[in-house]
Structures are given as C-alpha cells and as structure tokens.
Amino acid sequence: xxxxxxxxxxxxxxxxxxxxxxxxxxxxxxxxxxxxxxxxxxxxxxxxxxxxxxxxxxxxxxxxxxxxxxxxxxxxxxxxxxxxxxxxxxxxxxxxxxxxxxxxxxxxxxxxxxxxxxxxxxxxxxxxxxxxxxxxxxxxxxxxxxxxxxxxxxxxxxxxxxxxxxxxxxx
Numbered sequence: 001x002x003x004x005x006x007x008x009x010x011x012x013x014x015x016x017x018x019x020x021x022x023x024x025x026x027x028x029x030x031x032x033x034x035x036x037x038x039x040x041x042x043x044x045x046x047x048x049x050x051x052x053x054x055x056x057x058x059x060x061x062x063x064x065x066x067x068x069x070x071x072x073x074x075x076x077x078x079x080x081x082x083x084x085x086x087x088x089x090x091x092x093x094x095x096x097x098x099x100x101x102x103x104x105x106x107x108x109x110x111x112x113x114x115x116x117x118x119x120x121x122x123x124x125x126x127x128x129x130x131x132x133x134x135x136x137x138x139x140x141x142x143x144x145x146x147x148x149x150x151x152x153x154x155x156x157x158x159x160x161x162x163x164x165x166x167x168x169x170x171x
Contacts, residue, residue, distance in 0.1 A: 034097035040092065046093055074143050111155055
C-alpha cells in the first residue's frame with residue numbers, strides 16, 4: 001500500500017485532542033494543501049482561511065460548535081463569494097479544500113474534524129458574527145479542528161467498503 005492509500009484508509013474524524021500545540025509550519029502546510037484543491041475555475045477559487053489558536057476565541061467558537069472545545073487550533077474556511085466563479089456552487093470548491101486539508105493533517109501525524117457550518121443559516125450567522133464576516137459576501141463553510149489525537153482517537157483503518165452501494169449505468 002502506498003503512503004497515500006494509507007492516508008485515505010486511516011483518516012478519521014478526531015473529536016478529542018491532546019493538550020499539545022500544533023506547529024505553525026504544519027498549520028501552513030495544511031492550508032497550502034487546501035489551496036491546492038481543484039476549484040470550479042482556476043484563479044476563481046473562493047476560499048480564505050481564519051486560523052484560530054487563542055483559547056478565549058476557541059471557547060467562544062465552542063459555544064456554537066462544541067467539538068472545537070479540546071482542539072489546540074481551528075481553521076475556519078470562508079468562501080469569498082465575490083471571488084467565486086459560480087456564485088451558487090461555492091460549497092463544492094470549499095469541500096474540496098476541506099478534504100485536502102484533513103488528508104494533509106493525517107499525512108503530518110495529526111488528526112482533524114470537519115465541523116459543518118454551512119448550509120445552516122443560523123450557524124452561519126453566528127460564526128460570521130463571531131469573526132466579523134460580511135454575511136453577504138463572506139460565507140463561513142466549516143471549521144476544521146486540528147491537533148494530536150487523544151488516547152483512543154487515533155487515525156486508524158476501519159473497513160467501510162460496501163459493494164452493494166456500487167451501481168453501473170443506472171441506479
């Protein structure tokens with residue numbers, strides 16, 4: 001199995017983290033991986049990122065998204081709609097960036113969790129208000145928590161393959 005296959009097969013949603021800082025270099029690598037995702041049009045990718053390490057801000061965010069509570073760092077993915085090529089399909093570009101980031105976290109020996117924000121309007125508004133976003137042009141998509149997995153939360157293989165879910169030509 002290649003390293004990439006190992007990463008794909010072992011990435012899990014990590015909901016508890018060790019009380020250990022994540023290196024700034026690793027945070028940057030994770031964001032760079034997000035920016036390498038394919039977008040709907042080259043040069044029109046809508047993504048922007050807010051890195052959150054301040055414990056007070058993380059606690060405020062945890063009031064909206066509770067799984068942020070034990071994370072040493074969170075990254076808010078924000079869609080800048082003015083930059084998006086397809087104004088109604090920005091979530092697809094953002095999802096590609098988010099998954100790239102989560103895979104890079106595993107590659108670096110870290111764990112991550114995709115905390116959904118969009119499309120729930122109430123949650124989007126609360127997150128936008130907390131981070132001073134323009135609700136019309138800056139849409140919070142998700143919060144990715146990153147850290148070293150706590151005991152029992154390690155990335156590990158879980159066979160989820162189900163051949164019965166594969167259909168050919170028609171459903």
